[in-house]
Every structure is written in structure tokens, then in C-alpha cells.
Amino acid sequence: MRLRHIQIGLWVMAGLAALAYGAFILRPQMNTQTHETTFRSEFFLADGAGQLRTTDEFAGKFQLVFFGFTNCPDVCPTTLSEVAQVMDDLGDAAAKVQPIFISIDPERDRRLGIDTFAHAFHPAILGLTGDAEATRAAAESFKTFFEREDATDATDGYTMSHSAALYLIGPKGDWLRQFDYGTPADAILSDLKSRF
Amino acid sequence: MKNLLPAMAFLLAAPMAQACETFTSGDISVQQAWSRASIGTGRPAVLYLEITNSGAMDDALLGLTTPAASMPMLHETTVTDGVAAMPHAASIPVPAGQTVALSPGGFHGMLMGLTDPLVEGQTFPITLTFEQAGNLDVTVDILSMRAKGAACDDAK
Ligand SMILES: [Cu+2]
Numbered sequence: 486m487r488l489r490h491i492q493i494g495l496w497v498m499a500g501l502a503a504l505a506y507g508a509f510i511l512r513p514q515m516n517t518q519t520h521e522t523t524f525r526s527e528f529f530l531a532d533g534a535g536q537l538r539t540t541d542e543f544a545g546k547f548q549l550v551f552f553g554f555t556n557c558p559d560v561c562p563t564t565l566s567e568v569a570q571v572m573d574d575l576g577d578a579a580a581k582v583q584p585i586f587i588s589i590d591p592e593r594d595r596r597l598g599i600d601t602f603a604h605a606f607h608p609a610i611l612g613l614t615g616d617a618e619a620t621r622a623a624a625e626s627f628k629t630f631f632e633r634e635d636a637t638d639a640t641d642g643y644t645m646s647h648s649a650a651l652y653l654i655g656p657k658g659d660w661l662r663q664f665d666y667g668t669p670a671d672a673i674l675s676d677l678k679s680r681f
Numbered sequence: 682m683k684n685l686l687p688a689m690a691f692l693l694a695a696p697m698a699q700a701c702e703t704f705t706s707g708d709i710s711v712q713q714a715w716s717r718a719s720i721g722t723g724r725p726a727v728l729y730l731e732i733t734n735s736g737a738m739d740d741a742l743l744g745l746t747t748p749a750a751s752m753p754m755l756h757e758t759t760v761t762d763g764v765a766a767m768p769h770a771a772s773i774p775v776p777a778g779q780t781v782a783l784s785p786g787g788f789h790g791m792l793m794g795l796t797d798p799l800v801e802g803q804t805f806p807i808t809l810t811f812e813q814a815g816n817l818d819v820t821v822d823i824l825s826m827r828a829k830g831a832a833c834d835d836a837k
Contacts, residue, residue: 555724556724556725557767558717558724558725558726558727558789558791558792559727559756559758559767559785559786559789559791560758560760560765560767560785560786562717562727562785562826562827563785563786563829565827566826566827566828566829569827570827597723597724598720601720602720602724605720605826605827606826606827630763630764634766636769638752638754638769639793640724640725640752640793640794644766644767646764646765646766647764647765648763648764648765649760649763649764649765650763665763666760666763666765666786667786
């Protein structure tokens with residue numbers, strides 16, 4: 486009888502430990518997947534002309550923000566094409582949305598030219614190449630991830646890994662949601678229209 | 682600029698409608714080969730296509746060469762917990778009786794060290810090397826930077 490109680494007690498403790506561990510390892514993932522609490526995302530970054538651009542400038546507009554780099558021929562053009570499609574399909578309502586492409590490889594992208602790349606997809610897309618510190622701060626405020634990876638077989642000896650989601654920021658600067666990589670333009674468009 | 686002549690030789694003007702030819706070697710056929718236009722030569726370009734293995738033996742794509750780029754490689758885009766990376770793919774399996782796509786967000790050819798800018802509406806040649814079927818020459822259509830898929834009439 487006594488032994489059985491201890492046994493049950495041990496099982497309960499093991500169960501609680503498993504739950505706690507599960508919650509612990511799932512937590513970082515939940516941070517990037519769904520966000521229930523509101524927070525503000527900000528950037529203070531130079532544009533292609535070297536002018537400082539900040540989030541406040543776009544108050545009153547929705548911002549569609551993507552972090553990437555121009556040496557990325559697969560994921561980044563795919564997402565920027567969807568963003569371009571959204572801007573085209575918005576018609577007159579395009580004035581309510583500011584698409585922004587933040588380079589997480591700003592030094593190289595400043596040299597290669599962020600504007601020519603961003604504008605090749607859509608003239609409305611604002612490309613930003615801040616300094617390393619400001620770029621890191623912007624990424625942190627969006628709770629987005631990027632990392633440089635050395636690779637001898639890559640151009641310039643390195644490549645970047647980065648969160649591939651597209652972030653939607655509201656007119657008051659509040660983080661509203663993310664669109665996972667591969668979300669088609671139609672889905673982004675109907676989400677936006679439901680908020681106007 | 683100094684290499685303009687040899688470069689022009691392989692950048693053949695495309696016909697009015699993209700042909701989306703099928704290229705075949707043994708049991709392997711490749712169709713819907715396309716790329717996106719580039720801005721200059723400073724950034725890597727991409728290569729997408731479909732490979733069909735109509736034979737009874739598994740095959741694999743081992744690599745590619747092209748006069749369009751000095752360092753062409755096979756890559757696989759992976760998205761793990763929302764984070765995208767594109768590691769080198771040593772080979773791309775093409776199992777017997779199956780069609781495998783190199784497509785946005787998945788396997789792709791990574792064309793580093795472009796010889797010349799890729800111009801929309803033009804084409805460039807590549808040579809694919811398969812484990813079983815050997816070498817296969819394929820012509821790649823250059824589409825706009827905003828293209829999401831091959832521009833053939835029969836494309837999905
Ligand atoms: Cu790649």
C-alpha cells in the first residue's frame with residue numbers, strides 16, 4: 486500500500502518533469518511561430534542612399550517586413566515576388582501598405598546595391614542596409630533570427646541563414662502576425678484587406 | 682566586358698514563346714528548366730527544372746557545369762523552425778519511375794560566379810551529370826526576377 490503510493494507519486498513527478506521539459510523546449514519555437522502578446526517592432530536603418538529610416542516614418546501604414554539578403558537566389562526572390570504581387574493587387578489600397586526588405590547581410594548588400602535588387606521586384610519595396618549593430622537590434626525587436634555561416638564553397642566564403650517569414654506590423658507599430666515562408670500572395674492580400 | 686564575344690555565343694535569343702523543351706538521355710528526361718534574370722554578375726543565380734526517371738533503376742543528379750557560371754552547385758533549401766538555410770546537396774536522388782523537381786524552396790542549382798548577366802527572354806546551356814544516365818545537355822529559359830515557375834504552356 487505504502488509502496489504503491491510512492492510509486493504513483495514518482496509517476497506524477499516524472500509526468501510533471503516531462504511537462505516542464507516539454508514547455509521549456511517548445512518555448513523558443515512558440516516565440517517564432519505564434520505570438521499572443523503584443524509587442525512593438527522597430528528599426529533604425531540606412532536605406533540605399535545612406536539616409537536613416539525608422540519605423541515611426543510609417544505610422545498609420547501597415548508594414549510588410551522581410552529579412553533576407555541579396556545573395557539569396559531561392560527563398561528571398563520567392564517571398565519578394567509574393568510581396569510584389571500583393572502590392573500590385575492592392576490597387577489604390579497599396580498606399581496603406583509599406584513593404585520593407587531588411588538586409589541581414591548589410592555590408593555586402595550595401596556594396597552590391599540594395600535598391601536595384603528590391604526595386605527589381607517592386608518599386609515600392611524599401612531596401613534597408615543598416616550597420617551591423619542596428620541590424621541586430623532590428624532583428625531582435627522583430628524576434629527574428631539570422632546567422633552568418635562560413636562556407637568555403639559559397640561566394641565570398643560565407644552564407645546566411647535567416648528566418649524566412651514575412652512580418653506584418655500595424656499602423657500603430659504593433660506586431661500583428663507573421664506569414665510563414667511560402668504563403669501565397671492571395672492569402673496575404675485577403676488578410677490585409679480584412680484589416681483596412 | 683572583355684569576354685563579351687564568347688558570352689554572346691551561348692546567350693541565344695529565345696523564340697517568341699518559351700519552348701520548354703524536354704531533354705532526354707536514356708531513362709532520364711529533363712523539362713521545364715528555368716532561371717531568373719540577374720542584376721549584373723555579382724550575385725548568384727538560380728536553376729530550377731524537373732527530372733523524370735522512366736527506367737527501372739534509381740538514378741541521381743550528381744552535379745552540373747555551365748559556361749554561364751564558374752561555380753555551379755546543387756543546393757537544398759531547408760526551412761527548420763522557420764529558419765531558411767541552403768546547404769550543399771552532394772546529390773539529388775531520382776528514384777525509378779519518379780519525377781523530382783528542383784523548385785523554389787527546395788532543391789535548386791546555385792549558379793555562383795556568373796560569367797555574364799542573365800537576361801530575361803534569353804537562354805543558357807547547362808550539362809547535368811547523372812550517376813547512371815551520364816551527361817545530359819539542357820537549355821535553360823531565363824524568366825523575370827519575379828517568376829515563380831516555368832513559363833511553358835504545359836507547366837503546372
Ligand atoms: Cu542556394
